[in-house]
Amino acid sequence: MAAVLAMGLSASPAAPQSNVPLEVIGPDGQTSVMTRSEIEALPQSEILTTTIWTDGTIRFSGVPMARLLEHAGAEGTVLIMTALNDYSIEMPMGDLEADAPIVATRMNGQPMSVRDKGPYWVVYPFDDHPKYQTETTHARSVWQLARISVIE
Ligand SMILES: Nc1nc2c(c(=O)[nH]1)N[C@H]1C(S)=C(S)[C@@H](COP(=O)(O)O)O[C@H]1N2
């Protein structure tokens, strides 16, 4: 069993996992499961920035989280973002700006593998303003995002 698991892991290529879905859950429990291609079919935004986790300036692209939630019909006042590693953080939806953060699906045009903080990474325009260089913003910059739940 362990050997099979180890083989499975070592055999899995660094290739982007385009089929890992993102769940968006409304306050009533209504769930939208979105694939990367569905997310990328929504109007896209780009953020050009450095991050404290990566080297150099990166062009992130994806959909603004506010727009994604609107598309999913997930309205409310508080959400929780949960990552594949079960990291989670709550935030008031009033803190969502029209263009920040984005749910990034690509770095420099390339889909992100799970080992590359993908397939979805919550990204702010960190370089644009000191307000994006805070511990609060860093804690909301969830990589390997798996789920956004509007809880109230
Ligand atoms: N998937 C995931 N994203 C995450 C975290 C995590 O543990 N898992 N930690 C958050 C917190 S609390 C902060 S401050 C930064 C931590 O980045 P660091 O581990 O490089 O300090 O990433 C945020 N995004």
Ligand SMILES: [Mo]
């Ligand atoms: Mo943190």
